[in-house]
Amino acid sequence: MVQLHKTSNTSGKEQTACKQCGICCTKGGAALHRTDISILRKKLIPRRDLITLRKGEFAHNPVSDKVQATSTEIVKLRGTNGEWTCCYYNPSTCGCTIYAHRPLACRTLRCWDPQESLALVETDLLSRMNILDGEKVLQELVIQYEEACPLPDFNVLSLDIRRQPEKSIAALEDQINADVRFRDRAVQDSTTVAQEELFLFGRPLFQLLHPFGFTVFQSGNVLRLQWKGIKRNTS
Ligand code: SF4
Ligand code: SF4
Incomplete structure (x- = not known):
């Protein structure tokens, strides 16, 4: 899942929009939800760019903000160079190289207002068998x-x-x-x-x-x- 990350606010103003800092993409690639199946069917994201967290594997849960056993299987975008930074993140531009067809979790993420993202955690996910x-x-x-x-x-x-x-x-x-x-x-x-x-x-x-x-x-x-x-x- 893309990790929720509250960006610091140096201006004193309340954040109301994405600053496109890319920090959320460095905390882990997005988990895939059922609605993302069309992206995979069109091969816009190849399976070699996915990684599965098996049910029971320990991972950070954004709802509890704890590292704990996953309650379900999670298929997500893999990291890069041994890190969890999403393989589609371009650090030189802080941008997403698949922006037009990024998964639901990425389209939903608003780090300053995370309720919608939190509601997606470990819910309606794609499994290996679905894919x-x-x-x-x-x-x-x-x-x-x-x-x-x-x-x-x-x-x-x-x-x-x-x-x-x-x-x-x-x-x-x-x-x-x-x-x-x-x-x-x-x-x-x-x-x-x-x-x-x-x-x-x-x-x-x-x-x-x-x-x-x-x-x-x-x-x-x-x-x-x-x-x-x-x-x-x-x-
Ligand atoms: S949602 Fe936008 S502002 Fe928040 S961490 Fe991600 S890129 Fe930065
Ligand atoms: S797919 Fe794009 S928006 Fe989503 S985590 Fe990866 S780089 Fe970020």
Whole structure:
């Protein structure tokens, strides 16, 4: 979702219009709503420019203003250069390179009067299945991925890791490596999947663990985890 961002008001006057500062576009690309499907069908925004936040992934919620588990799947415009700044944002002009067909969330955003935008949060969103309507092979692949590599409940994980750190680390290491193996196979089998991996599967699980105190490192061909100095005892 485009993040709501109140711009500072140095003139002392109440803001009543967009200053076109672009700050909201640097806080994250827009979430896509059902009404945005025509933009995708016309290929004005290609799927390689989308990223999926799977249900339960932790993200900033503008309504609560907290980082919390998403209540639903969110497909949004991806960031750029490893940052959340929308891939369609042009920093040299502070402008949008797809302005004429920008998504609903962007058209609605008024940082100085956010009620309309807040009402859209996690409401009437497009899902991967909506977007892949009629593409049975890719739909089936997403279903297989969700069955083989379900997202852990991060609230439960946070409790378990404190109670049984070694056991939890072992289970999670199995999950992150299964996740990587599934993706590697799918990407090798299909150029489309390689281009659209972040849309089809979201970010790899191992990339989601840092906020919960995990460090990821490679050991031989597998990924290993450390949690607050504790590693799995494999000896
Ligand atoms: S809505 Fe306009 S004024 Fe507000 S942050 Fe975005 S570009 Fe800047
Ligand atoms: S699509 Fe355009 S208006 Fe919307 S977040 Fe990206 S750069 Fe900003």
